[in-house]
Amino acid sequence: MFPALTMQFTDSHAHLADDKVFPDVEGVVARATAAGVTAIVSVATGTDDARTCIQLAERFPGVYATAGIHPHRAAEYDEDAIRDIRLLLDDARVVAVGETGLDYHYDFSPRDVQRASFARHLELSRETGKPTIVHSREADEDMRALLREAGQGTVGVLHSFSSGRALLEEAMAMGWYVSFSGMVTFKKYEGADFVRMVPADRILVETDTPYLAPVPHRGKQNEPAFVSHTAARCAELRGEDPAEFAARTVENARRFYSLR
Numbered sequence: 722m723f724p725a726l727t728m729q730f731t732d733s734h735a736h737l738a739d740d741k742v743f744p745d746v747e748g749v750v751a752r753a754t755a756a757g758v759t760a761i762v763s764v765a766t767g768t769d770d771a772r773t774c775i776q777l778a779e780r781f782p783g784v785y786a787t788a789g790i791h792p793h794r795a796a797e798y799d800e801d802a803i804r805d806i807r808l809l810l811d812d813a814r815v816v817a818v819g820e821t822g823l824d825y826h827y828d829f830s831p832r833d834v835q836r837a838s839f840a841r842h843l844e845l846s847r848e849t850g851k852p853t854i855v856h857s858r859e860a861d862e863d864m865r866a867l868l869r870e871a872g873q874g875t876v877g878v879l880h881s882f883s884s885g886r887a888l889l890e891e892a893m894a895m896g897w898y899v900s901f902s903g904m905v906t907f908k909k910y911e912g913a914d915f916v917r918m919v920p921a922d923r924i925l926v927e928t929d930t931p932y933l934a935p936v937p938h939r940g941k942q943n944e945p946a947f948v949s950h951t952a953a954r955c956a957e958l959r960g961e962d963p964a965e966f967a968a969r970t971v972e973n974a975r976r977f978y979s980l981r
């Protein structure tokens with residue numbers, strides 16, 4: 722009847738606790754709900770906003786939290802912080818470890834500290850059985866090495882994927898997931914092959930709110946309601962039916978994050 726209205730989505734990665742988003746979080750969640758977004762994973766960048774994410778998960782049905790230290794903030798990583806994160810991971814509303822990873826583009830934290838923090842987060846994932854959310858930018862070689870050395874026995878997602886083929890193949894061989902963001906809608910997007918390479922049961926979509934708003938909202942502040950544009954573009958690139966693809970990404974996110 723009205724398939725566009727009944728389509729459902731999950732935003733597998735949004736920063737609802739971000740200063741730019743939080744003041745209007747009520748509106749952001751309401752607009753997402755109106756757009757068919759039935760689940761939003763609100764991703765932490767440190768122990769402070771992990772607590773805010775948990776409060777949001779308490780406040781809004783369909784919102785879930787994570788706990789971890791973003792590579793930009795890896796300088797904050799020490800055993801005290803890890804102990805905090807480990808305690809937060811005991812909360813049922815916290816569905817993943819992260820986001821963690823490596824960012825050699827900005828280098829906001831020393832690279833050796835980023836690597837140590839990331840390896841420690843992978844240990845937490847193994848210990849708790851909760852998956853890891855991984856940010857990787859211009860660090861393909863070290864990321865592959867760390868996945869091989871420290872990623873065994875865990876499952877994770879390479880989020881807002883913008884890396885190269887070898888890293889994608891490594892992650893696929895390990896049974897990991899890959900999440901695509903609004904970048905896939907950009908005119909000069911060069912990763913179409915990568916969108917097609919990910920098996921149907923391991924692809925996710927996300928906004929990475931407040932960053933990287935998809936076309937036709939490019940330049941605006943991103944929000945979970947816009948995830949439909951990313952899902953539609955991924956479906957188009959893969960030659961799949963948009964409604965079926967959207968439903969599959971909802972199911973993949975539910976399985977990956979053990980959402981209920």
Ligand SMILES: [Zn+2]
Nearest residue numbers: 734764820929
């Ligand atoms: Zn993020």
